[in-house]
Amino acid sequence: MEPSLSTSIGKIELNSPAMLASGILGISLDVFNRLYRSGAGAVVSKSLSIEPWEGYPNPTIFSVNGGGWMNAVGLSNPGASNFAKMIEHNQDVPIIVSLVGSIPEDFEMMIKEFTNCNVTAFELNLSCPHVAKVGLEVGDDPELVKKIVTTVKNSTSIPAIAKVGLGTTDYLNTVKIAIDSGIDAITAINTVRAMAIDVETQRPILSNKFGGLSGTPIKPIALRCVYEIASKYDVPIIGCGGISTWEDAIEFFLAGASAIQLGSAIGDNWINVFDDINKGVLQYMKQKNYSTIDEMVGLAKKF
Amino acid sequence: MRWWDLQRNSNHTTIVTIEKVIDETPTVRTLVFSDSIMPNVLPGQFAMVWIPGINELPMSVMISKESGKAAFTVRKHGLASTGLFNIKVGEKIGIRGPYGNAFDIKQGKLLLVGGGTGLVPMMRLLTHVKSTDDVTVLIGAKSKDEVFFEDLANDLLQNNPHNVIISTDDGSYGEKGFVTDIVEKLVNESHFDGVYTCGPEKMMYKTVQSAHSRGIFVQASLERMMKCGVGICGSCCVGEDLACKDGTIFDGNHLSKNNEFGYFHRNKAGILEDY
Numbered sequence: 001m002e003p004s005l006s007t008s009i010g011k012i013e014l015n016s017p018a019m020l021a022s023g024i025l026g027i028s029l030d031v032f033n034r035l036y037r038s039g040a041g042a043v044v045s046k047s048l049s050i051e052p053w054e055g056y057p058n059p060t061i062f063s064v065n066g067g068g069w070m071n072a073v074g075l076s077n078p079g080a081s082n083f084a085k086m087i088e089h090n091q092d093v094p095i096i097v098s099l100v101g102s103i104p105e106d107f108e109m110m111i112k113e114f115t116n117c118n119v120t121a122f123e124l125n126l127s128c129p130h131v132a133k134v135g136l137e138v139g140d141d142p143e144l145v146k147k148i149v150t151t152v153k154n155s156t157s158i159p160a161i162a163k164v165g166l167g168t169t170d171y172l173n174t175v176k177i178a179i180d181s182g183i184d185a186i187t188a189i190n191t192v193r194a195m196a197i198d199v200e201t202q203r204p205i206l207s208n209k210f211g212g213l214s215g216t217p218i219k220p221i222a223l224r225c226v227y228e229i230a231s232k233y234d235v236p237i238i239g240c241g242g243i244s245t246w247e248d249a250i251e252f253f254l255a256g257a258s259a260i261q262l263g264s265a266i267g268d269n270w271i272n273v274f275d276d277i278n279k280g281v282l283q284y285m286k287q288k289n290y291s292t293i294d295e296m297v298g299l300a301k302k303f
Numbered sequence: 304m305r306w307w308d309l310q311r312n313s314n315h316t317t318i319v320t321i322e323k324v325i326d327e328t329p330t331v332r333t334l335v336f337s338d339s340i341m342p343n344v345l346p347g348q349f350a351m352v353w354i355p356g357i358n359e360l361p362m363s364v365m366i367s368k369e370s371g372k373a374a375f376t377v378r379k380h381g382l383a384s385t386g387l388f389n390i391k392v393g394e395k396i397g398i399r400g401p402y403g404n405a406f407d408i409k410q411g412k413l414l415l416v417g418g419g420t421g422l423v424p425m426m427r428l429l430t431h432v433k434s435t436d437d438v439t440v441l442i443g444a445k446s447k448d449e450v451f452f453e454d455l456a457n458d459l460l461q462n463n464p465h466n467v468i469i470s471t472d473d474g475s476y477g478e479k480g481f482v483t484d485i486v487e488k489l490v491n492e493s494h495f496d497g498v499y500t501c502g503p504e505k506m507m508y509k510t511v512q513s514a515h516s517r518g519i520f521v522q523a524s525l526e527r528m529m530k531c532g533v534g535i536c537g538s539c540c541v542g543e544d545l546a547c548k549d550g551t552i553f554d555g556n557h558l559s560k561n562n563e564f565g566y567f568h569r570n571k572a573g574i575l576e577d578y
Contacts, residue, residue, distance in 0.1 A: 023536075024536075025535070026537055027538075028537070028543070030540070030543035034543040052572035052573075053572055054572050055530070055571060057357075057358050058359035058360070060530045060536070061535060062316070063399070065315055071531075073531075073536055076536075076538070078573040079572065082574055200395060201355045201395060266534060266535060267531070267533045267534055271534075
């Protein structure tokens with residue numbers, strides 16, 4: 001039998017396991033359609049705030065020598081309300097709406113904006129490493145995580161995913177609190193807080209000084225986190241961090257992820273990366289005689 | 304050229320020193336620098352230019368008469384472009400790229416339509432035409448003191464059958480009126496094998512319409528808000544296209560199906576705004 005690329009992340013069903021990560025290309029429905037046609041199983045929007053945000057001045061993205069990207073775009077986004085209007089007529093694309101806020105009420109308000117939209121899930125950004133009072137600063141506060149997840153779960157029946165990252169507290173504790181508060185799935189991980197200094201001008205390159213490191217350098221870290229979460233908790237996981245090939249995708253499935261997200265790989269290999277990964281995963285499944293992705297998920301945990 | 308220059312990661316910022324500043328008009332300057340890669344980029348390609356401490360901007364790479372050198376021609380407008388405009392000889396800027404595709408240069412009778420700093424890729428295009436090509440360059444400006452690159456265009460085309468036409472909105476120099484009216488007249492009068500345009504979006508929109516509706520091959524270089532330049536941030540999307548990665552050059556056939564071209568661009572937050 002021909003293997004199937006479809007996968008479920010708890011209640012979320014996707015036709016293919018590779019989705020667009022938040023923050024990447026995520027502001028136009030036309031682009032979402034293009035990505036979906038190119039093989040993306042879902043697209044995650046840019047993290048939306050209540051008000052539109054312009055983000056930081058350039059330079060906001062920097063290519064790291066030796067591989068990977070560093071960015072401090074600063075969560076630029078059109079605001080939840082504008083974005084909701086744009087996707088109101090979305091028919092085909094599974095859209096996961098990423099939200100960023102400081103208090104539970106922010107998330108509650110934004111979810112209301114999407115009442116008339118076809119939304120596959122909400123992803124709560126608890127891990128952006130370069131904007132004050134949101135992201136990691138929220139994820140590092142266990143009480144706040146508990147309140148936000150509880151509020152979100154009470155506000156909508158649409159599945160909610162928590163995107164966690166490496167902050168100042170133990171991310172596994174954040175994962176536990178999110179699960180205890182009713183979260184449906186976990187995305188791990190976000191970019192890792194980092195910086196770069198230009199030796200000629202002797203100044204930090206990013207306008208925000210600090211940014212988030214993404215791409216191949218963080219893949220082993222992300223894989224470790226997925227493996228740790230999968231080993232400790234029974235929760236659907238989306239792997240994210242430096243995935244760029246089908247082999248990377250398989251590694252994440254074996255570590256315990258049911259789906260993956262791509263970001264930096266698009267900067268390196270452009271949009272074909274979805275199709276390339278889908279084809280490679282299918283080939284691997286044929287070779288190993290798997291009919292579903294689910295059969296592979298977490299296999300490496302037994303060692 | 305040093306061998307390691309050829310191994311340079313085009314995404315990595317290279318620091319260059321400004322060697323010469325040329326005043327083109329009271330508000331437009333050309334900054335010349337030496338580099339191993341930028342002098343050889345193709346017409347239409349751009350670089351991300353870092354003005355340390357101020358911002359980073361996408362800039363079409365300007366030619367230089369001296370070998371081994373390239374330039375950026377900038378009009379002071381906002382904070383970032385004014386920062387670049389004010390860079391002095393000896394000061395340093397960062398460059399990464401080149402990024403983007405290049406014009407598909409046809410042979411025969413060519414029409415180039417440029418407005419403002421949109422003339423930069425047109426000048427580089429002129430260095431790639433064949434000596435047998437019959438080239439018309441149309442330069443649009445608001446008034447006489449904003450006209451630049453007229454002499455350069457004539458100079459670059461000295462061995463070609465050519466015609467450099469200036470039009471100013473107020474009639475203070477060259478023909479009076481909008482450049483797009485002259486485009487319409489020219490494509491009506493004779494056949495062109497290729498039309499190329501870069502400049503204000505409305506000018507490009509009308510130029511593309513005039514040529515495409517007559518079945519003439521036409522390409523425009525689109526300008527959009529850009530943050531990354533490499534197809535990650537999505538700031539520069541135009542419909543389903545990303546200006547940085549799919550463009551910045553698109554042909555008339557493609558643009559005629561794009562609902563945003565000529566009408567909308569996105570602001571820094573990604574919200575569509577009218578042109």
